[in-house]
Amino acid sequence: MWSWVAHRVTGVLIFFFLLVHVLDTALVRVSPEAYNAVIGTYQTPIMGLGEAGLVAAIVFHAFNGLRIILVDFWAKGPKYQRVMLWVVLGLFAVTMAGFLPRHLMNVFGGGH
Amino acid sequence: MTATLEAPETKAGAIPSFEVTLRVRRYNPESEHGEESFWDEYTVTAHGTDRVLDALHKIKWEHDGSLTFRRSCAHGVCGSDAMRINGRNRLACKTLLKDVNPDKPITVEPIKGLPVVKDLVVDMEPFFASYREIMPFLITNGNEPTKERIQSPEDRARFDDTTKCILCAACTSSCPVFWTDGQYFGPAAIVNAHRFIFDSRDEGAQQRLEILNDKEGVWRCRTTFNCTEACPRGIEVTKAIQEVKRAMITRAF
Numbered sequence: 529m530w531s532w533v534a535h536r537v538t539g540v541l542i543f544f545f546l547l548v549h550v551l552d553t554a555l556v557r558v559s560p561e562a563y564n565a566v567i568g569t570y571q572t573p574i575m576g577l578g579e580a581g582l583v584a585a586i587v588f589h590a591f592n593g594l595r596i597i598l599v600d601f602w603a604k605g606p607k608y609q610r611v612m613l614w615v616v617l618g619l620f621a622v623t624m625a626g627f628l629p630r631h632l633m634n635v636f637g638g639g640h
Numbered sequence: 641m642t643a644t645l646e647a648p649e650t651k652a653g654a655i656p657s658f659e660v661t662l663r664v665r666r667y668n669p670e671s672e673h674g675e676e677s678f679w680d681e682y683t684v685t686a687h688g689t690d691r692v693l694d695a696l697h698k699i700k701w702e703h704d705g706s707l708t709f710r711r712s713c714a715h716g717v718c719g720s721d722a723m724r725i726n727g728r729n730r731l732a733c734k735t736l737l738k739d740v741n742p743d744k745p746i747t748v749e750p751i752k753g754l755p756v757v758k759d760l761v762v763d764m765e766p767f768f769a770s771y772r773e774i775m776p777f778l779i780t781n782g783n784e785p786t787k788e789r790i791q792s793p794e795d796r797a798r799f800d801d802t803t804k805c806i807l808c809a810a811c812t813s814s815c816p817v818f819w820t821d822g823q824y825f826g827p828a829a830i831v832n833a834h835r836f837i838f839d840s841r842d843e844g845a846q847q848r849l850e851i852l853n854d855k856e857g858v859w860r861c862r863t864t865f866n867c868t869e870a871c872p873r874g875i876e877v878t879k880a881i882q883e884v885k886r887a888m889i890t891r892a893f
Contacts, residue, residue, distance in 0.1 A: 529816060529864040529865070529866050531864075532816070532862055532863070532864040596863060599863045599878075599882065600863070600882065600885070601886075603886075605882065606863070606865075606868075606876060606878045606879035606882050607876070607879065609863070609865055609878075610865075
């Protein structure tokens, strides 16, 4: 059940990100200066951590989404759902282990 | 879990016993508590072979006769005593006290998603209404055979898993979709539809699939696997639901 709860929560988070993302990207049509000002406010460590959370949410949602598709359409999916959840968590850990050090160095290392 | 067997000074031949505390969720609109449900704690002496149902019996018979719960056969066949024990749906008669850690208080609540009538007794009518709706009986066309309806062992094995259902509602009341949407047919009704849809002798599969192809039918299932974990008969409930979903897709085209 908790994988389903996490799937919902990450889904809602990604939805809100997309909403904000569409709005701030649309700003470039209003005025490029306003767009630059808004994007400039994102270059803070807090936003950097937010980006890390966003990537984590998307990675989990993507891998778990594939697992749900297999549960739905693969005859043996329901039998191996628990194994597949561990595979999802493993892939999540591997992906985040590759992404996080690089990203956090960019955020906190100051090197742009 | 032999840690609960204690008292070395007991005489030879004496059966070792232990104290166990049960926190029972009570509800009785006729009491001074009114519409509020509340927790009651009871401590009873139990033995290693006692099940949660035995402890509830002991409470009812020796401590508080007003405690109300359903049970009939008390041996995991009739499906009357499904309860939420330590946060999980189980049959009280199939759960040994020593398997649910008797060192800490054991919580016993009525199953969720169905209206509570009193204490641990819930109104099962919405559950059975869904069950009746999927037509849980043999549907055939044409003349009746003069002999029995023959079925090969392979055809019988196709739906063997779903014949084991005892309609205890442990699966349906463990489903988070059913908690928030009481209109959902629920896992138990789909399991019993599966039992006939995949029966080679039955000819009502199309009708049942049409009934379950509803907004509140199988498509409400979000594959959280709570039902599979809750089933005291070990039925792979989610797998059965998925098979019904796939039958709907493949037979429609």
